[in-house]
Each structure stands twice: as structure tokens, then as C-alpha cells.
Amino acid sequence: MITEAARSTDMALTVRSVSKAFTARPVLRDVSVALRRGQAACLYGINGAGKSTLLRIAAGLLRPDAGSVWIEGNDVREHPDTAKRCLGVISHASMVYSELTVLENLRFAGELYRVSDRAARIEQLLTETGLGPFRYDRAGILSRGLLQRLAIARALLHEPTVLLADEPFTGLDVQASEHLIGIFDTFARRGGTILMTTHDTRLGLRCCERVVVLDQGAALLDKTKDEIDPERFAEDYLSYARSQN
Amino acid sequence: MKSAWSGFKAIVVKDLVIELRARQVLPTMIVLGMLIVFILRLVSEPSSGRVEMPMMAAAALWIAFLFSGLLAQERSFGVEQQNGCIDGLWSAPLDAGTVYLAKLLANVVILSIFEMVIVPAVLLSFSLRVTARWLDLVIVLALGNLGISSVGTLFSAVVQLTRTRGALLSIVVLVVLMPMLIPASFALLVLFGAMPEEVAGSGAMAFVGSFRVAQGYLLAFDAVFVVACWLLFGVVVEE
Amino acid sequence: MRRWFMALSIVMLILSTWLGLTKGQIVPIQRNILYVHVPNSIGALLGFAALLLASVGYLVTERQIYDWIAAASAEVGTVLASILNATGMIFSRAEWNVWWTPSPRLISSALLWFLYVVYLILRTSLPGSRRRRARICAVFGIIAFLDVPMVYISARFIPDIHRPDFSFESSWQTLALVLGIAGTIALAGVLIWLRADLLRRRFELENQLHN
Numbered sequence: 001m002i003t004e005a006a007r008s009t010d011m012a013l014t015v016r017s018v019s020k021a022f023t024a025r026p027v028l029r030d031v032s033v034a035l036r037r038g039q040a041a042c043l044y045g046i047n048g049a050g051k052s053t054l055l056r057i058a059a060g061l062l063r064p065d066a067g068s069v070w071i072e073g074n075d076v077r078e079h080p081d082t083a084k085r086c087l088g089v090i091s092h093a094s095m096v097y098s099e100l101t102v103l104e105n106l107r108f109a110g111e112l113y114r115v116s117d118r119a120a121r122i123e124q125l126l127t128e129t130g131l132g133p134f135r136y137d138r139a140g141i142l143s144r145g146l147l148q149r150l151a152i153a154r155a156l157l158h159e160p161t162v163l164l165a166d167e168p169f170t171g172l173d174v175q176a177s178e179h180l181i182g183i184f185d186t187f188a189r190r191g192g193t194i195l196m197t198t199h200d201t202r203l204g205l206r207c208c209e210r211v212v213v214l215d216q217g218a219a220l221l222d223k224t225k226d227e228i229d230p231e232r233f234a235e236d237y238l239s240y241a242r243s244q245n
Numbered sequence: 246m247k248s249a250w251s252g253f254k255a256i257v258v259k260d261l262v263i264e265l266r267a268r269q270v271l272p273t274m275i276v277l278g279m280l281i282v283f284i285l286r287l288v289s290e291p292s293s294g295r296v297e298m299p300m301m302a303a304a305a306l307w308i309a310f311l312f313s314g315l316l317a318q319e320r321s322f323g324v325e326q327q328n329g330c331i332d333g334l335w336s337a338p339l340d341a342g343t344v345y346l347a348k349l350l351a352n353v354v355i356l357s358i359f360e361m362v363i364v365p366a367v368l369l370s371f372s373l374r375v376t377a378r379w380l381d382l383v384i385v386l387a388l389g390n391l392g393i394s395s396v397g398t399l400f401s402a403v404v405q406l407t408r409t410r411g412a413l414l415s416i417v418v419l420v421v422l423m424p425m426l427i428p429a430s431f432a433l434l435v436l437f438g439a440m441p442e443e444v445a446g447s448g449a450m451a452f453v454g455s456f457r458v459a460q461g462y463l464l465a466f467d468a469v470f471v472v473a474c475w476l477l478f479g480v481v482v483e484e
Numbered sequence: 485m486r487r488w489f490m491a492l493s494i495v496m497l498i499l500s501t502w503l504g505l506t507k508g509q510i511v512p513i514q515r516n517i518l519y520v521h522v523p524n525s526i527g528a529l530l531g532f533a534a535l536l537l538a539s540v541g542y543l544v545t546e547r548q549i550y551d552w553i554a555a556a557s558a559e560v561g562t563v564l565a566s567i568l569n570a571t572g573m574i575f576s577r578a579e580w581n582v583w584w585t586p587s588p589r590l591i592s593s594a595l596l597w598f599l600y601v602v603y604l605i606l607r608t609s610l611p612g613s614r615r616r617r618a619r620i621c622a623v624f625g626i627i628a629f630l631d632v633p634m635v636y637i638s639a640r641f642i643p644d645i646h647r648p649d650f651s652f653e654s655s656w657q658t659l660a661l662v663l664g665i666a667g668t669i670a671l672a673g674v675l676i677w678l679r680a681d682l683l684r685r686r687f688e689l690e691n692q693l694h695n
Contacts, residue, residue: 021613021614022612022613022614023613023614023694024687024690024691024693024694025694056332056484059332059336060335060336061332061335061336061484062484063483063484065615080338081338082338084336084337084338085338087336089332089333089336091329091332093328093329093332094328094329095328095329095330095332095333096328096330096333097259097263097324097327097328097330098327098328099262099263099266099267100259100262100263104259104262108255108259109333109337111251111252111254111255112251112252112255112256112334112337112338112339113337113338114248114251114252114338154333396627399623399627403610403620403623407610407611407612407616407620408611409609409610409611410609413605413606413609416602416605417602417606417624420595420598420599420602420631421599421627421628421631423595423598423635424595424631424634424635424637424638424639425634425638426638427591427638427639427641427642428638428641431641444643454641454643459641462637462638462641466634469630469634470627470630473626473627473630474627477623477626477627480543480619480622480623481619481620481623483616483619484612484613484616
């Protein structure tokens with residue numbers, strides 16, 4: 001669902017001078033990031049640089065102390081419902097209930113987002129993620145890889161146009177990571193916008209055409225893949241991260 | 246309005262399905278409740294009849310409700326903590342007030358199931374009869390249930406979302422609920438036949454004890470705190 | 485300014501005590517505790533009003549000064565409520581020979597004290613973001629305020645024990661009580677002011693440390 005206001009701009013996700021502090025020490029200082037529709041960007045930074053906080057603010061889970069977030073032309077604070085409907089959120093936590101079956105978890109998400117033609121949409125996602133055979137299994141007994149697929153199915157159920165992924169590769173083996181990259185690729189090819197964080201420099205570079213490095217709550221570097229040499233960047237970033245400890 | 250209904254229903258059904266399937270808390274609640282009733286029955290025994298049974302029964306009922314209720318409320322947002330489900334809930338297009346009302350209803354239902362077991366247990370172990378006034382008893386218990394759950398649901402969110410220890414929940418909830426317990430136990434004593442329907446008092450703060458007034462008080466208490474907690478819930482959960 | 489207020493309130497309290505023990509003495513002597521008890525009960529109640537105003541102020545404006553005022557009000561309120569209960573108990577012992585008995589007044593005073601103490605415990609036990617803690621405390625402040633009338637109505641379900649009638653025989657007695665009330669409120673106000681200011685300074689120091 002895209003509103004009129006959103007069509008007037010080609011920015012899918014705009015973070016405008018966002019600051020946030022939990023204690024006296026600020027976590028984010030005046031960070032701005034804007035993603036064009038269809039762009040995929042990866043946030044890097046050591047632990048505590050503010051990646052997750054930025055993503056949580058973008059998802060409307062945290063309120064910034066200053067600044068604003070716009071999703072498809074909707075201010076997250078002013079029109080949370082419209083903005084949240086355009087958002088899919090994935091993290092290293094699966095956000096599904098262990099006691100409910102795969103199908104029940106998806107139905108629950110479908111009702112929260114009021115997805116029309118729910119049954120058909122759920123079937124479609126079960127096929128796409130290969131979860132069909134597990135539909136009556138409780139989420140609690142799924143393997144880590146299958147659980148992540150369920151988390152993705154849950155996040156994509158309401159056909160969001162912007163995907164926020166916080167450390168989505170954590171705990172996934174090579175095969176599961178490949179599957180996840182495949183899903184990101186498909187999502188991007190359909191015109192979806194992605195903002196993700198990861199510690200794995202190479203995986204991030206594979207999925208995204210833009211890299212943003214956060215350092216102590218401020219953007220240190222913001223470049224597209226064309227502007228940098230991916231190999232050099234990976235090496236430089238690694239030595240930078242080591243120097244921070 | 247219609248849009249909130251879908252989310253409301255989904256959360257209530259989800260919470261009850263999880264509870265009935267995993268039986269995370271109801272068995273513990275019931276056993277704790279029965280232990281409280283049993284202990285109060287035991288400690289009143291050595292008085293060989295000098296302690297009045299209806300009084301102990303009223304005490305047993307409300308103490309059991311309060312403490313078992315706390316277990317139910319703690320679970321209410323505890324279940325959202327695992328796997329980060331709470332983030333899934335807040336990232337959905339849902340109004341915080343709707344989440345509160347859904348959680349409240351789920352807690353009221355779970356506490357009602359508990360009451361169905363514990364009330365007969367109290368009536369039996371303290372040899373009380375309320376057959377003629379069972380409807381009044383149900384109303385008093387339901388009003389008490391709603392009051393206990395309203396405050397408990399709000400602060401259970403606080404305690405779970407800030408990852409504070411559960412002891413905080415009990416003191417916060419108990420202190421707010423304390424005033425409710427006086428009319429609540431008055432009403433039970435009337436129903437158990439230990440007090441006349443209406444007691445005229447004297448003194449500057451004239452005694453206003455009557456069953457109807459007690460019921461009215463419970464209703465007002467519930468109304469005030471359900472509305473206040475519903476309005477304030479969004480403020481509490483926002484990070 | 486603050487110093488003058490402080491001095492004024494203390495002068496009023498001393499004057500009230502002096503009057504109460506001399507020209508305005510009530511017979512029998514133990515009933516003179518009223519000159520401390522009543523002002524503190526009014527102060528403890530007004531503390532909830534201050535807590536409510538500060539809490540609502542914080543939620544509406546998000547300015548931290550309101551959070552500090554709320555914290556200070558609760559701290560001062562706790563002190564007033566403690567004195568209220570202590571004097572009530574002393575009076576009860578002298579008048580009825582029991583330290584505590586469930587009468588509407590004593591129950592209400594005890595519940596007020598519990599509400600304040602739980603507010604303070606809540607303040608110190610919440611981890612995480614400062615703003616979130618302030619918001620949660622503000623919510624409890626509002627809930628606690630709503631609880632106060634509930635406490636007073638509900639306590640009336642308990643029979644009132646026979647209460648000594650105080651009828652003031654001389655205007656000296658009225659004056660002593662009025663001075664006591666005014667002095668207590670003024671002192672409470674100054675203490676809230678001081679305490680909130682202290683909390684502000686601590687916050688500023690913490691900020692300087694991190695920047």
C-alpha cells in the first residue's frame with residue numbers, strides 16, 4: 001500500500017538527523033540515511049556503534065530523541081499504521097511463538113496486519129520458503145534455519161516494500177545464509193528496499209549496493225558499491241574494527 | 246474500529262491457545278491458590294472454632310486471587326519476551342491500547358478459569374453455603390478479577406519490558422489494589438452470612454457498609470483503573 | 485529566596501509549637517500532637533497532588549525538570565507520610581492504649597505511606613533509558629493519585645472507633661494549627677525545590693562527564 005505522498009518522492013526510507021540517548025552517553029548523534037526505492041544498504045559498525053538502535057528507530061520500535069523517520073513518505077510517528085504496513089522486520093530473534101505451529105504463527109501475523117486473502121498469501125509464502133511440509137509443526141521444534149525462514153515468511157506476509165534486517169545471518173549455516181540471500185535478491189528485484197546490519201562484511205557486500213559505517217553513533221562512511229573497491233573495503237573495515245577494541 | 250478488532254481478537258486467541266496448549270501458568274496458579282487456601286484453613290484450626298470461618302475464607306479467596314493473579318500477569322508479557330515476539334507485536338500496525346485490552350481480556354479469562362477451581366475449594370474447605378446468592382458471588386468475583394487484572398496487566402508490561410525482577414510487579418500491583426480489598430472482603434462476608442446486608446456506622450467518617458455500596462465501589466474501581474491503564478499503556482511501553 | 489522561604493517556614497513551625505504548648509494547649513496534653521499530625525496529613529495529601537501535576541507535566545512536555553519535581557515530591561511525601569503515621573501511632577497509644585488499630589484514618593494514612601514508598605522503590609529499580617524510567621514513574625504517579633480517593637472511600641467500610649472531638653476553645657489554638665499547616669506546606673515546598681534542583685545538578689554533572 002503506497003500513499004499519494006509516497007509517490008511524490010522516490011525515497012522509500014528516510015532517516016532524518018536522528019539522535020538517541022538511553023543514558024547520558026548518546027547512542028546516535030544526528031544520523032541521516034536515505035534509501036531510494038529498490039536500494040539495498042548495509043550498516044556496519046562495531047558493537048555499540050548504534051546499528052541496532054538505528055534499525056529499531058526506523059522500525060518505530062524506539063522513539064528518537066530528535067529527528068524523524070519516513071517510510072514511503074509516511075512519518076513513522078505521525079502515521080504509524082500506514083508506515084508500519086510498508087515495513088517488514090527481521091532480526092536474529094525469530095519473533096515467532098514457539099508454542100504455535102508454523103501455520104498459526106503466519107495466521108496470527110496475517111491478522112495483525114489485516115492481510116486480505118490471507119489463506120492464499122500464506123500458501124504462497126509456505127511454498128516460496130519451502131516450509132510447506134512443516135506447516136503443522138510447532139515453531140519451537142524447528143531448526144535454526146527453518147525458524148529463520150518462518151521469521152522471513154512472517155515479515156513478508158503483508159507484502160512490505162521496505163525490509164529492515166538486524167543481524168539476519170546470526171546463527172545460520174552456509175546453506176541457510178545462501179537461502180536468505182536469495183530471498184533478499186528476490187525482494188530487491190521486485191522493487192523492495194532493504195536496510196540491514198551485519199558483522200559479516202562479505203555477506204553484506206553481496207546483498208547490498210550501498211555501505212554505511214557507523215562509528216560511535218555517527219555515520220563515518222556512506223558509499224555505494226561503485227565508489228569503493230569491495231575487497232579493499234572488507235580489509236580496511238576489518239582492520240578498523242580491530243583497532244576499535 | 247473494525248481494524249483494531251482483528252488484532253484484538255488475534256492476540257486474545259493466541260494468548261489463550263498458548264496457555265491452554267503449553268499450560269505454562271494455570272497449573273502453578275491453581276496449586277499456589279490451593280496451597281494458600283489450605284494453609285489458611287490449617288492455621289485457623291488450632292483456635293478450635295474461635296476464629297470465624299467466613300473471615301478466613303474471605304481472606305483465603307482474595308489472597309489466592311492476588312498472588313495467583315500475579316503469576317498470570319507476569320506470564321502475560323513474559324510470553325512475548327521469548328524469541329523477541331514483543332518486537333513483532335510493536336512493529337505491527339496496532340494501537341497500544343488495543344494490545345492492552347487484548348492482554349487484559351486474556352488475563353481475565355485465565356483468572357476466571359482459576360476462580361472456577363478455587364472458589365469451590367474454598368467453599369468446601371471452610372464449609373460455607375452461598376447457594377441462594379450464587380449470582381451475587383459471581384458478580385463480586387468477576388469485578389474483583391477485572392480490578393486485579395487491570396492494574397496487573399499494565400505493570401506486567403513495565404516489569405517484563407524493562408526486564409526487572411518480578412518482585413517489583415508484586416509490590417506495585419498489591420499497593421494499588423489494597424483499597425479494593427476492603428469492600429471486596431466486605432461483600433464476601435455478606436454473602437457468606439457473616440455480616441448483615443447493611444451496617445450503619447457512627448463517627449465522623451460514617452460507616453457506609455452495605456452490599457450494594459461495596460459492589461458499586463468495585464465497579465467504580467474497575468472503571469477508573471481499566472480506563473486509566475488503557476490510556477496510559479502506550480506511554481509505558483514506548484521506549 | 486529559597487533561604488528566606490526555608491527560614492520563614494521554620495519560624496512558623498517553631499511559633500506553632502510554642503503556641504501549642506503555651507496559650508493554645510489542648511487538654512489532655514497528648515492531644516497536642518494534633519499540631520504536628522494534622523499539618524503532616526495535609527502535606528502528605530498535597531504531595532500526591534504535586535506528584536500528579538509533575539507526572540502529567542512530564543508526560544505532556546517531556547521536560548526533565550518535571551521528572552525531578554516528581555521524584556522530589558515523592559521523597560518529601562514519604563517523609564510527611566512517615567511523620568503522619570508515627571504521630572498517629574503515638575496518639576493512638578496515648579489515647580486508646582494500642583499502637584495501631586484499623587480505623588479509617590489510620591488505614592488511609594498507612595496506605596498513603598505504602599504508595600509513596602513503592603513509588604520510590606519503582607524509581608530505583610527500573611533499568612534502561614532515563615526517559616523511559618521517567619515515563620513509567622509518571623504513569624505510576626498518576627495511578628497512585630487515582631488510588632488516593634479509592635483509599636479514602638474504601639476505608640469507610642471499616643467502623644470508625646470513637647474519636648475524641650476537638651473543638652477549639654480559643655483562637656490561639658486555631659492560630660497554632662494554621663501556622664503549623666502553613667509552615668509544613670512551605671517547608672515541604674522548599675524541600676521539593678531543593679531536592680529537584682539537586683537532581684538537576686547531578687544530571688548536568690553526569691552529562692559533562694560523558695561529553
